[in-house]
Amino acid sequence: MDKQRKHLTQQIIQAGQFLYRQGWSPATSSNYSTRLSAEQALLTVSGRHKGELTAEDVLVVDWQGQSLEEGKKPSAETLLHTQLYQWRAEIGAVLHTHSNDACVLSLLEQSTELRLHGYELQKAFTGYTTHESTLVVPIFANDQTIPRLATQVQQWLDTHPDCVGYLIRGHGLYTWGAQMSDALRHIEAFEALFACELKLRALRAV
Ligand SMILES: CSCCC(=O)C(=O)COP(=O)(O)O
Ligand SMILES: [Zn+2]
Numbered sequence: 001m002d003k004q005r006k007h008l009t010q011q012i013i014q015a016g017q018f019l020y021r022q023g024w025s026p027a028t029s030s031n032y033s034t035r036l037s038a039e040q041a042l043l044t045v046s047g048r049h050k051g052e053l054t055a056e057d058v059l060v061v062d063w064q065g066q067s068l069e070e071g072k073k074p075s076a077e078t079l080l081h082t083q084l085y086q087w088r089a090e091i092g093a094v095l096h097t098h099s100n101d102a103c104v105l106s107l108l109e110q111s112t113e114l115r116l117h118g119y120e121l122q123k124a125f126t127g128y129t130t131h132e133s134t135l136v137v138p139i140f141a142n143d144q145t146i147p148r149l150a151t152q153v154q155q156w157l158d159t160h161p162d163c164v165g166y167l168i169r170g171h172g173l174y175t176w177g178a179q180m181s182d183a184l185r186h187i188e189a190f191e192a193l194f195a196c197e198l199k200l201r202a203l204r205a206v
Contacts, residue, residue: 006055008034008042011093011180013053016044018184019097020051024191029098029172031075034180035085039063041094043081046073079150084176087157091176093183098172101194106139106167108201113138114167116193124189125164126182136160137190139167165190 012032019025019032030050033043040060044050048057059072063086065079075081081094105114116135122128128135138156143149149168157163164186165175173190177183 008036009055009058012058015180015184016050016053024097024099025050026098031077031096033081034093036060041081041085043074043078046075077146079146080174083150083154090178092178093180094176095183095187096172096174097187099191101191101198102167102173103170105194105198106169109139119193121189121192124185126177127162137165137167139169142168142171
């Protein structure tokens with residue numbers, strides 16, 4: 001295994017350990033990837049426990065979502081990763097998680113967008129410099145047909161160049177960054193903001 005692949009594989013393994021420990025990737029859910037080259041990504045094998053990943057649980061895919069390694073089945077949601085690498089050349093890592101808060105909030109919010117405003121933590125997102133901005137997180141209907149879901153996502157991305165993440169209703173979160181550390185920071189910030197939103201909504205309901 002070359003040095004670059006080894007390094008990026010370690011990043012995926014460590015991300016899985018962290019995200020599982022946080023409770024954001026339970027029960028074999030979630031998938032993670034890093035850009036390997038201009039035309040390929042390293043991605044988690046489908047169905048693996050994300051807190052116990054080894055180097056064998058990662059494979060190379062092309063932008064069509066095809067496995068380039070015999071005997072390894074890529075994540076069921078591969079196209080949701082590869083479309084992001086094609087959308088923006090600066091994206092170096094994509095993370096998809098299944099936290100309880102992301103699921104509950106996406107089910108509670110009845111519109112097709114979650115609007116985050118007034119939080120200092122919005123500045124944790126690349127490109128956001130003030131709490132006075134509004135961070136719009138689209139919520140797509142869950143769909144077992146991933147190419148169809150990817151088409152919905154693509155329509156949003158094409159018209160929202162500043163998008164930093166999205167929710168799939170009752171399913172989970174996708175976010176990304178220039179490097180794995182950026183994508184992890186985005187996950188942490190989203191999770192903190194989701195927790196705040198849930199608390200606010202609960203308090204307002206009484
Ligand atoms: C057990 S969760 C259902 C599948 C899913 O949503 C997920 O994130 C994991 O799928 P993968 O094929 O990447 O393991
Ligand atoms: Zn999922």
